[in-house]
Amino acid sequence: MNKATLGASDLSVFRLGLGCMGMSEFYGATDAEQESIRTLHKALEMGINFYDTADIYGNGHNEQLVGKAFHDRRDRVVLATKFGIVRDEQGNFQGIDCSPEYIKKACDRSLKNLGLDVIDLYYAHRLDDKVPVEETVGAMKELVAEGKVRYLGLSEAPAAQLRRAHAVHPITALQTEYSMWSREPEGEILKTCQELNIAFVAYSPLGRGFLTGAIPSRDTLDKDDWRLTNPRFQEEAMEENKKFVVLIEEIAKEKKVTPAQVALAWVLHQGQNMFPIPGTRKVSRLKENMEAANIQFSEEELSQIQQKLPKATAGERY
Known part of the structure; x- marks a missing residue:
């Protein structure tokens, strides 16, 4: 279970990746740069690639x-990065742009930021309603031909658009939120990924930290934490969603593991093409997360979890 190939590519990776977003923004005060780099180096040393x-x-x-x-x-x-969500120099969000002209500029900027000659996996962060997906992927395909990008991905794309994109150029990975409290991809999206041999990269597999039980209330979060604006982290929703935490903690106790490990192991068991990318800024969490790859659930256990999982989550994802 510990290592697999992303889709039909030649990219062999540990089944658990590392989401780096929180090292720079959104989840409250970030650590010093050297601390983040130490965490990244430690992750690689431990086998996360x-x-x-x-x-x-x-x-x-x-x-x-x-x-x-x-x-x-x-x-x-x-290394995977994304384009498509536009911000101005002050960081204000300006909308979505997946036009060919923008894609080329965005790619060059990312290559410069990363200090790379080629990006391993390049995602359209969100699809642009104003631009046909065929046009977007066509421009991304040109980046592959130019040697600037190795493989292509989409993020938060529905199954129909994924199929249209894949017809223009093979899509290696679809990145979408997926966890025990965000199961929207189940059904057509996961079926399409399996049929087309597209890796499913699950972001926020720990429910933005909530499923670990480490966020019992809004008071736990820093005042500038983006989650305070998220519908699922409003007081009433959090109280309702604690039913997920209760179930996960029960399973963790039975398996003699941590709630975070249960949440990650559950995602891993949803298919061999599953690649969760939990984010962390702490070295101490790396080992805990990695050990989730060694946790086994029997078919009977998975069936029991399926039956016990709450049918609905309070609050929208965004």
Whole structure:
């Protein structure tokens, strides 16, 4: 279970990657840069070789951080980044742009930020309603032909658009939120990924930290933490969603593991093409997360969990 190939590519990665977003933004005060780099280096030392960033995380800072951390370790890592969500110099969000002209500029900017000649996996962060997906992927295909990108991915794309994109150029990975409390991809999206041999990269597999039981109330979060604005982290929703935490803690007690490990192991067991990318800024969490890859659930256990999982989650994802 511990290592697999992303889709039909030649990218062999540990089944658990590392989401780097929180090292630069969104989840409250970030650690000093050297602390983040130490965490990235430790992750690689422990066997994690798949790292996820995007041009909007920290408005370029996160790509620069990841590039700095791995500039002398390039041959040992698989780096993924994204384009499409636009911010101005002050960090204000300006919408979505997946036009061919923008894609080319975004790619060059990401290559510079990362200090790379080629990006291993390049995602459209969100699809643009104003641009047909065929046009977007067509421009991304040109980046592959130019040697600037090795493989292509989409993020948060529905099954129909995924099929249309794949017809233009093979899509290696679909990145979408997926966890025990975000199961929207189940059904057509996961079926399509399996049929087309597309890796499913699950972001926020720990429910933005909530499923670990480490966020019992809003008071736990820093005042500038983005989650305070998220519908699922409003008081009434959090109280309702604690039913997920209760179930996960029960399973963790039975398995003699941690709640975080249960949540990650459950995602891993949803298919061999599953690649969760939990984020962490702490070295102490790396080992805990990695050990989730060694946890086994029997078919009977998975069936029991399926039956016990709450049918609905309070609050929208965004």
